[in-house]
Amino acid sequence: MKIWKMTLTGALSIGLLAACGGGNDDADTNEGGGNNADGNAENSEAEASEVSGEITVWGWNVAAASMELAVEQFQEEYPDVDVVVEDIGREDLYDRLTVGLASGGSGLPDVTMIETDRLDNYFAEFPDGFVNLSEYGFDEYEGEFPEAKAEAMKDADGNFLAAPWDIGPAGVFYHVPHFEEAGVDPDSIETWDDYIEAGEQIQEATGAQMAPIDISSDDALFRMMMNQLGTYYFDEDGNIDIDSDEAQQALAKIQEMREADLIANVDGWDGTVTATINHQVATVPFGVWYAGTIMDQAPEQEGEWDVFKLPAFDGDGNRDANLGGSDLSVLSHTENPDAAYAFVEYFTTDVDAQMVALEEYGLFPSLTAAYDEPFFEEEDEFFNNSPIWSTFAEVAEGTLPANYTSDYARALRYSADAQAEALLSGGEVQDALGEAAGRIENETGRERAN
Amino acid sequence: MTDKKKTSVIIRKILLYITLGIGVILSIFPFYWMFIGATNPSGAIFSVPPNLLPGDFLVENFTNLNENVGIIRVLMNSLIIALTFTFFAVLIAAAAGFAFAKYQFKGRNAIFFTLLLAIMIPYHVTLIPLFQMMADLGWLNTYRAVLLPNLAYPFAIFLMRQNMRSIPNSLLEAARVDGAGEFKIFFQIVLPTMRPALAAVAIFLFMFQWNNFLWPLVVLGDSDMYTLPVALSSLVGMSRVDYGQIMMGTTLSVLPIMIFFLLLQRQFISGILGGSVKE
Numbered sequence: 159m160k161i162w163k164m165t166l167t168g169a170l171s172i173g174l175l176a177a178c179g180g181g182n183d184d185a186d187t188n189e190g191g192g193n194n195a196d197g198n199a200e201n202s203e204a205e206a207s208e209v210s211g212e213i214t215v216w217g218w219n220v221a222a223a224s225m226e227l228a229v230e231q232f233q234e235e236y237p238d239v240d241v242v243v244e245d246i247g248r249e250d251l252y253d254r255l256t257v258g259l260a261s262g263g264s265g266l267p268d269v270t271m272i273e274t275d276r277l278d279n280y281f282a283e284f285p286d287g288f289v290n291l292s293e294y295g296f297d298e299y300e301g302e303f304p305e306a307k308a309e310a311m312k313d314a315d316g317n318f319l320a321a322p323w324d325i326g327p328a329g330v331f332y333h334v335p336h337f338e339e340a341g342v343d344p345d346s347i348e349t350w351d352d353y354i355e356a357g358e359q360i361q362e363a364t365g366a367q368m369a370p371i372d373i374s375s376d377d378a379l380f381r382m383m384m385n386q387l388g389t390y391y392f393d394e395d396g397n398i399d400i401d402s403d404e405a406q407q408a409l410a411k412i413q414e415m416r417e418a419d420l421i422a423n424v425d426g427w428d429g430t431v432t433a434t435i436n437h438q439v440a441t442v443p444f445g446v447w448y449a450g451t452i453m454d455q456a457p458e459q460e461g462e463w464d465v466f467k468l469p470a471f472d473g474d475g476n477r478d479a480n481l482g483g484s485d486l487s488v489l490s491h492t493e494n495p496d497a498a499y500a501f502v503e504y505f506t507t508d509v510d511a512q513m514v515a516l517e518e519y520g521l522f523p524s525l526t527a528a529y530d531e532p533f534f535e536e537e538d539e540f541f542n543n544s545p546i547w548s549t550f551a552e553v554a555e556g557t558l559p560a561n562y563t564s565d566y567a568r569a570l571r572y573s574a575d576a577q578a579e580a581l582l583s584g585g586e587v588q589d590a591l592g593e594a595a596g597r598i599e600n601e602t603g604r605e606r607a608n
Numbered sequence: 609m610t611d612k613k614k615t616s617v618i619i620r621k622i623l624l625y626i627t628l629g630i631g632v633i634l635s636i637f638p639f640y641w642m643f644i645g646a647t648n649p650s651g652a653i654f655s656v657p658p659n660l661l662p663g664d665f666l667v668e669n670f671t672n673l674n675e676n677v678g679i680i681r682v683l684m685n686s687l688i689i690a691l692t693f694t695f696f697a698v699l700i701a702a703a704a705g706f707a708f709a710k711y712q713f714k715g716r717n718a719i720f721f722t723l724l725l726a727i728m729i730p731y732h733v734t735l736i737p738l739f740q741m742m743a744d745l746g747w748l749n750t751y752r753a754v755l756l757p758n759l760a761y762p763f764a765i766f767l768m769r770q771n772m773r774s775i776p777n778s779l780l781e782a783a784r785v786d787g788a789g790e791f792k793i794f795f796q797i798v799l800p801t802m803r804p805a806l807a808a809v810a811i812f813l814f815m816f817q818w819n820n821f822l823w824p825l826v827v828l829g830d831s832d833m834y835t836l837p838v839a840l841s842s843l844v845g846m847s848r849v850d851y852g853q854i855m856m857g858t859t860l861s862v863l864p865i866m867i868f869f870l871l872l873q874r875q876f877i878s879g880i881l882g883g884s885v886k887e
Contacts, residue, residue, distance in 0.1 A: 219845030245676075247841040250825055257826050260736050264743030265829050428654070436656040447847040454848055455651035482846075520848075 210238030211494040213501060214267035216255075218248040220450070221271055221324075221484065224515035231511060232504050239497045252276070259284040263491030268498040274310050274483040275562045277320055281313050282564035289488035291318040294499045299507050306559040307524045311485060319487060321506040324515070325524040326445030326482030327553035328382045329465045331452065334542050336364050336440035344466045350383075350411050353469045357420040357440075366440040368420035370433040371412075374578040375426070377570065378481055379443055383408035385479035386468060390560040391569035391598070397607040398598050400573060401591040407471065409580055409587045416581045423582075431455055443468060445481035446550045450520035453540055464542035465549055478556035483524065522550060529555070565602045572597045639862065645855030653851045669856040676853065677831070677839040679860065685751075686836040687864070689824075690817040693755050697813045698806055700760050705768025706798055710780065720769070727762045735826065742827055753827040754820075754835070761816070764809045771805035772798070807875030814868055818861075836861045 217225055222245035229241045244267065246254065251270070258266040259280070272280060281288065296318045300308050303322045311320045330353075337344055340363035342356045357368035371379060384390050387404035399405070415421050424433050433439050435456040442448060452463055467477040486506060488498040505511050512523035513531055523529075529551040537543040563569075576594040579585040599606055640660075645653050648663035673679050707713075708720050738757055747753040775798060783793050799806065821837045828834055834842070840857045843850065 219843065220848055221845070244829075244831060245842055247844045248846050249844070250838070250841050253822070254826055254829070257736055257739050261740040261743060264740065265748045265827070432654040432656065435651060435654050438656075451847045454850070455654060457651065 209236055209496045209500050211497045212240040212242065213269060213492070213494055213497050214242045214244060215269040215271075215486075215501065216244050216246050216251055216267045217271040218246060218251055220519035221515075221521060222246070224519045224521055225505060227514050227518065228505050228508075228511040231508070232501060235504065236497070236500050239500060241501055255280075259287045259489075263287070263489065266489050266491060268492040268494060269486055269488055269502055271323070271484050272320060272487055274307070274322075274485055275566050277310060277485065277487075278562050278564045279566060280487075281319055285313075287490055288319040289490050289492070289495055289499070291321060291488065291499065291502070293317075294495075294503075296321060296503065299503075302507065302527055303524050304526060304555055304557060306480065306557045307483065307554075309559045310562065320485040321487075321502045322483075322524040323485050323506055324447075324483050324521040325554050326447055326480050327522065327550040327557065328385075328443065328445050328468055328479040328481045329546075329550060329553060330441050330443045330468060331434075331448055331463055331465055332441040333366075333437055334462050334464050336360055336366055336437065339364050344464065347466060347469055349473065349475070350469045350471060354415055354418055354420065357415070358418060360440045361420065364440065366437055367422045368415065368439060368441055369443055370422045370424040370430045370439050371577075371581075372426050372429060373421070373423045373574075373581050375574050377573045377577045379412060380405075380408055380573065380577055382443060382468060382479040382481050383411065383471075385481075385558060385560050386476050387471060388476070388558045390562075391566065391573060392561050392563045392604070393607050394559075394561050395607075396561065396563050397605045398569075398595050398602075399607040400569060400576075400598065401588070401595040401606075401608050405591055406587050409577065409591060411471070412577070413580050413587055421581065435459065445483075446522045447482060447520065449541070449546070453520075460540045461542055463540065464544050465546040467549060467553060476556070476558070478553045478558070480554070480557045480560070516547075522547075522554070524554065526551075526555060565598065565604065568601055569594075569598050642855050642858055642862070645851055646859045648852060650849070650851045650853075653855070665852055666856075669852040672850065673843075673853040673856050676843060677834065677857070679839070679857065681832060682834050682836055682839040683860065685833060686818060686861075689751055689754055689835060690814055690864075692751070693759070693817040694810050694814045696755075697759050697761050697764060698810050701764035701768045701809055701813075702772075702799060702802065702806060703794065704760065704765045705770075705772045706794060708765070708769040709772035710775065710777070723762050723765060727766070731822070735822070738823075739826055748827055749830050749833055751833075754824050757823070758817075758820075761813060764813055767809055767812075768802075768805060771802060775801060804875045807872045811869060811872050815865060818865060 215225055216222075222243050225241075226243045229243070232241065233239065255266065255270060255272075258264055299321075300318075304325070307322045307325055311318050311322055313319050330347075332344060337356075337360065340356075340360040342359055347353050347356050353368070360366060360368070369379060381390070384405050387408060389399055389402045389404040391398070391400045393399040393402075412421070422433050422439050424430050430442070431451060434442050434452065449465075452459070468479055470477045486502045488495060488502055492498050507525060509525065509528045509531065512525050512528045513533060515521040516523055516528070517533060528534075529548075534548045534551055535545055536547070537545050538547065572594040575597075576590040579590040579593070580587050595606055595608070598604065644660060644662060646669055647666045648659065649665050649668075652659050652663060670679075708716065742748055742753045742757075779797065780793060783797055788796070819837060820835070821841070824835045825838045825841070828838060831839070831842070836857065840854060840861065843854050843857070
């Protein structure tokens, strides 16, 4: 397994490098695919019954399964369109997508899933690779998604190159028995200072720490906090903003937790899950999708988990943030853009399709109309009979936009380095983030905002 | 005196067996852990302290795995690809190695040197051009797209050439005097004497193709055509991974290699050492 993982990461980065070099050839080798898409734009109003053909869709496990479930309904509206959903591993999908786009569209599907934070990178590397959904009229749905999500779908000119699907509103998953044992009322935790105080109390009573972080390689908590404070690696103009006052405030708060011995330094994803289900930590601040992970890996802990919103930085500060999410794009070499668009439009804007994905596989919709469904008022038995889904829906609607940019992956690496510097080596937050900003500047040539 | 010697021999033996025993445990434990994972539900792999006893989830994991990736079909793909590849690649490596070792021809060293250089090219560099070539030929999603690009495997040719050098020239000359043609010499004299080396190269190439991941991933788009590593990797989504199924699949993927190796291990070891010493 390990060796595969290594080859994969290697291959992906090399693939992207090679892609940079060969970027200019894309348009020539495209064999007319791109033109096809533009030319057919006027047909977007065509009657559903006139759209026909077979399309292939890529997605990874539960996402692929939930699209599969939607096909039947889709075909009631579009009886002549056949949809083949291919279930591909997440990293594998990116490897194949990158190789396919770099070689001009060979072997690619008509529609693919891409995570929101990777979109800008693909749009920048392969500007001719994606069908402009705005030309097919996707703009009319803009208001049906949270603004932060919709903005992330667009290229520099404001065109939709992807349709929003799932979203990762953040919250703090907490283990109820630990809170009861320590006598801590989760509702009383409104600020990160309250959280630290509660953490000290819980640790004294139960020995458990508060949050698992893979300190030297993942900065998820830092990103959620930055998002809360309305900042991110880059500002809205794409300038490097990782050393903003707000980002410093966020990292300093995590450093404070670490100094109070509330952070468990875990090893990667497996370490996070191990710490969670064995109660080395009493809480896990993460995106909504972590609910599925806990249910899968610890089914016997039903009723022991619950969720509260991320604590704020000030008394009435913002408690909403997002972590993760994915989207559907139509690839421009497709021979059947009308059918491909029809599927994307149906799947991302149909409340029923989105609710099936949520109820069966825990994929949280970004389509806000879905939040009115009765499911969101339901009390979830696994989660202490709390209406956690409506909590997450509130978070989704209040989340501020984040500008991921095409240099997201590079920034993430330096940000994790800065986190390690501040948490493991006891460095000053200001210096660590300033250094990260300098390195990102060197590597990307972007301006610094501070 | 002899008693003392005896005890020292016994002590030495005990130490030796303890050391070997530790080695055995270290090398077998990962396989055991994999087997434990394959017989337990997914979450069990995370328990602290680790659960070291087999569970009763074997059948369920297999059923789930088969439902998800069609494991029988996938195993067949892997076997067909790996065996076909091994057969032809060994033949090509042996023939090329023989030519490099025993024939004098113009540019022999230049060609051999170029071949050695090819070993040093990281495969990532050739990935996209090669993929493009397969796409232009219309070969995506076929066995031949996986098989052909690696069929002349430089390292295997190099290994065969080193081994072929130990064949005495006089033997070949004697055969020629007796009227044997070059093909007859190759198939009836050279290959039988090279059996250990052939087995070593065969194991090496079989393992290479059996474990080969990135190239099959990229050229085999249809899940019906997946090889085992590609199919297993498709089980890893984002936040939801069924480790029971993955361990089940990994167990299945290790078995053929183990069988192949156990059958040929004697040849494997003597083959790797062959050619290293001139006798």
